[in-house]
Amino acid sequence: NAGVTQTPKFRVLKTGQSMTLLCAQDMNHEYMYWYRQDPGMGLRLIHYSVGEGTTAKGEVPDGYNVSRLKKQNFLLGLESAAPSQTSVYFCASTSTDTQYFGPGTRLTVL
Amino acid sequence: AQSVSQHNHHVILSEAASLELGCNYSYGGTVNLFWYVQYPGQHLQLLLKYFSGDPLVKGIKGFEAEFIKSKFSFNLRKPSVQWSDTAEYFCAVTEGNAGNMLTFGGGTRLMVKP
Numbered sequence: 303n304a305g306v307t308q309t310p311k312f313r314v315l316k317t318g319q320s321m322t323l324l325c326a327q328d329m330n331h332e333y334m335y336w337y338r339q340d341p342g343m344g345l346r347l348i349h350y351s352v353g354e355g356t357t358a359k360g361e362v363p364d365g366y367n368v369s370r371l372k373k374q375n376f377l378l379g380l381e382s383a384a385p386s387q388t389s390v391y392f393c394a395s396t397s398t399d400t401q402y403f404g405p406g407t408r409l410t411v412l
Numbered sequence: 413a414q415s416v417s418q419h420n421h422h423v424i425l426s427e428a429a430s431l432e433l434g435c436n437y438s439y440g441g442t443v444n445l446f447w448y449v450q451y452p453g454q455h456l457q458l459l460l461k462y463f464s465g466d467p468l469v470k471g472i473k474g475f476e477a478e479f480i481k482s483k484f485s486f487n488l489r490k491p492s493v494q495w496s497d498t499a500e501y502f503c504a505v506t507e508g509n510a511g512n513m514l515t516f517g518g519g520t521r522l523m524v525k526p
Contacts, residue, residue: 335514342421344502344516345456360513392455399444399463401514403456 304328306404308393314410315383323378323407325393333396334376335360336368338389339406345392351376383411414439416505418517425493426525433488433520435477435503442508445486447477450519451499459501462486473497495526 306327315321325334332353337345337360347360351370365387367379376395380387388411394401415438425431437443447459460471467479477488486503503517 337516342518344416344418344518345504345514346516347513350513394456400446400458400461402458403448405455 306393306395306402308391308404308407310407311405312408314412315380316412317384319383320379320381321383321409322380323391323393323409325376325378325395325404326374327376327393327395327402328374329395329397329402330373331395331397331402332373333401334370335394335396335401336366336376336378337392337394338362338387339392340389348378348391383409385411387411414505414507414515416503416515416517418501418503418520420520421518422521422523424523424525427495428492429524431488431490431493431497431522433501433503433522435486435488435517436484437486437503437505437515438484439505439507440484444506444508445477445479446504446506446514447471447475447486447488448502448504449499450502456502459488493522493524495524498522498524 309324335350336348349368351357354373357368369377391407393404417436419434445462448456462469462479470476500521504514
């Protein structure tokens with residue numbers, strides 16, 4: 303049981319490039335989330351999903367898109383990366399009341 | 413919208429000192445409350461949570477937190493910290509019917525000197 307996994311762990315992009323972050327969970331959880339973590343700001347919710355095929359915007363959705371084609375996977379896309387998107391990205395999942403977090407992806411946009 | 417405040421951004425303690433980290437939230441209805449810990453280079457791990465019942469909640473590694481509804485607070489405590497408690501601590505809240513959407517505080521970075 304791997305829990306929540308994220309790929310890649312690190313990535314450096316140039317402004318304007320695109321990329322996709324993958325989150326996978328093997329706990330059969332319905333709910334999945336993408337957060338970004340910035341110093342002094344805690345974690346802020348980007349997008350979330352309440353089930354396969356559904357997504358919704360969180361607190362800071364601009365510049366990101368998501369997809370949940372399979373229950374176990376939740377993808378976060380950056381179509382045209384900007385330096386303001388330099389951050390650590392965490393995925394989480396839950397089926398009831400407690401969210402379980404992945405190890406994070408550190409993204410730098412130059 | 414819900415907000416969560418952690419007033420201590422950085423705390424430095426010596427080993428064996430007592431710890432109390434403040435957490436206040438803004439929502440006046442039913443809430444679920446959490447404390448997460450993030451050790452250096454690692455992901456967030458759940459320390460403890462409160463949903464209902466006894467307002468004094470005990471978590472892992474000797475941590476506890478007290479829910480005081482009248483003060484909108486959920487402060488984290490530990491009687492005697494260890495060097496291994498050096499980490500960042502996050503308070504988080506979900507509203508009663510908000511579908512598990514967590515709102516996080518800004519975090520408190522704790523350094524314990526050996």
